[in-house]
Amino acid sequence: MAEGDPFDYTMEQKRENANLELSLLHTAIDEWNHLKPSFIVITGDLVNAFPSISPELRRKQLDDLKHELSRIDTNIPFVLLSGNHDLGDIPTNESVKQYVDEFGDDYFSFWYNGVMFIVLNTQLYRNNTLVMDYYEQQDRWLDQQLSIAINENYKHIVVLQHIPWFFNNIDEEFNPIFTFPMEVRKRIVKRLYEANVRFIFAGHYHRNEYGVYGNLSMITSSAIGWQNDMGMVPNSKSGYRLVSVTNETIHHEYIEIGRSPSHANGLQMRTSFWIFIITSSLSLLVYLPNLLRFKI
Numbered sequence: 001m002a003e004g005d006p007f008d009y010t011m012e013q014k015r016e017n018a019n020l021e022l023s024l025l026h027t028a029i030d031e032w033n034h035l036k037p038s039f040i041v042i043t044g045d046l047v048n049a050f051p052s053i054s055p056e057l058r059r060k061q062l063d064d065l066k067h068e069l070s071r072i073d074t075n076i077p078f079v080l081l082s083g084n085h086d087l088g089d090i091p092t093n094e095s096v097k098q099y100v101d102e103f104g105d106d107y108f109s110f111w112y113n114g115v116m117f118i119v120l121n122t123q124l125y126r127n128n129t130l131v132m133d134y135y136e137q138q139d140r141w142l143d144q145q146l147s148i149a150i151n152e153n154y155k156h157i158v159v160l161q162h163i164p165w166f167f168n169n170i171d172e173e174f175n176p177i178f179t180f181p182m183e184v185r186k187r188i189v190k191r192l193y194e195a196n197v198r199f200i201f202a203g204h205y206h207r208n209e210y211g212v213y214g215n216l217s218m219i220t221s222s223a224i225g226w227q228n229d230m231g232m233v234p235n236s237k238s239g240y241r242l243v244s245v246t247n248e249t250i251h252h253e254y255i256e257i258g259r260s261p262s263h264a265n266g267l268q269m270r271t272s273f274w275i276f277i278i279t280s281s282l283s284l285l286v287y288l289p290n291l292l293r294f295k296i
């Protein structure tokens with residue numbers, strides 16, 4: 001969503017929807033604790049309120065979010081990414097600092113079982129007019145990481161980010177809210193591809209989309225909360241993505257909240273693969289009544 005609040009609902013409606021989103025997250029966490037993934041990734045827009053517009057509301061939403069996240073099994077790490085709702089559509093040094101002070105680094109790499117994960121702050125590629133130095137800092141760091149990716153022998157190199165470079169095809173039309181302009185999209189995706197990145201996971205769109213560039217997969221996952229009905233029918237329900245990693249490849253499946261327990265039981269038998277969870281844009285307390293049509 002763009003910065004600002006175009007939704008004019010009563011406080012009662014907002015509270016009702018906030019409670020529904022909290023209950024969706026609550027159920028999802030029960031399922032994650034049962035699935036026992038190696039880690040959980042939340043790909044940005046940790047809550048809905050923008051820091052520069054509604055700081056008090058954002059504080060309340062963050063407190064609610066942290067209260068729920070504290071229920072995640074302490075043996076399961078989680079990885080947080082920043083989105084446009086966390087940094088503002090036009091990030092500033094102050095909004096970045098606020099995020100880093102609250103949640104830690106906004107771009108970083110980590111390694112698990114021979115797989116390299118590169119976390120990007122895509123907001124810096126989206127609008128860096130007020131943070132040019134910081135944008136250049138991340139871009140130089142990315143070069144270093146891609147050099148490591150090329151020179152080391154990892155099983156897979158995976159990029160995690162908030163805004164997808166594209167939905168289905170790198171040549172598709174630019175979506176001014178949800179993807180990147182052609183120039184930056186092609187420049188960065190080519191760099192990633194040449195460094196052997198073959199899987200990119202993103203969120204932001206509140207819909208599921210699957211794209212390819214050569215043999216690189218660009219996977220956009222929907223959200224725990226609001227499902228995108230801006231001029232179209234949602235193609236997903238509230239959920240998260242279950243990612244299974246083998247030495248050879250990475251499989252992934254979008255799971256609707258409330259439908260994973262039987263699936264999870266089977267996964268307890270896993271021996272030749274490991275799993276992690278991607279969930280996008282919790283959009284916690286996004287306050288949209290269309291959530292109410294999803295039964296869990």
Ligand SMILES: [Fe+2]
Pocket residue numbers: 001044045083084085162204205281
């Ligand atoms: Fe977003």
